[in-house]
Amino acid sequence: MSRFFLYLMALLYVLIGITHFARPEPFVKIMPPFIPYPLAMVYLSGAIEIGLGVLLLPAITRPYAAWGIIALLLAVYPANIQMAVDFYRQRHPQLWVALARLPLQFPLIGWAWIYTRRGG
Structure with missing residues (x-):
């Protein structure tokens, strides 16, 4: 089962990274205004996600x-x-999605933490 979750994590990061290139607009829209070159940053983060997903596979x-x-x-x-x-200010109907993303980061960090140890 452990291998399944490792491969799932790798696949998810690769797919999300690819999405940064295939559909960058939603990612650009959520960039904070203080981040320079938002489109370039979306592409950079996508490339990093793909690379990290692939690098999860070799022990x-x-x-x-x-x-x-x-x-x-x-x-x-x-x-x-x-x-x-932004969603709050716009009274966006998907505000709940934006709010749900905030705490979701922490289980994702915990999931990655499992693999920080050698042999993880």
């Missing part, structure tokens, strides 16, 4: 990829906050 790079995923989740957290703030 030798897995702990580094897991730490990278944790760092990435922390780095993109301001975009999740921005999305919630």
Whole structure:
């Protein structure tokens, strides 16, 4: 079962990373205004997600990829906050989705944490 969740995590990050290239607009929209070059940052974060997803698979790079995923989740957290703030201001019907994303980051960090140890 452990291998299943490892492969699932890797696949999810690769697919989400690909989405950054295939449909960058939703990601650009949630970028905080203080982030320069939002489209370039969306592409960069997508490339990083793809790379980290792939690097989760070999045992030798897995702990580094897991730490990278944790760092990435922390780095993109301001975009999740921005999305919630924007949706609140717009009285967006999907505000609940934006609010649900905020605490969801922490179980994702915990999931990545499992793989930070050698042999994880």
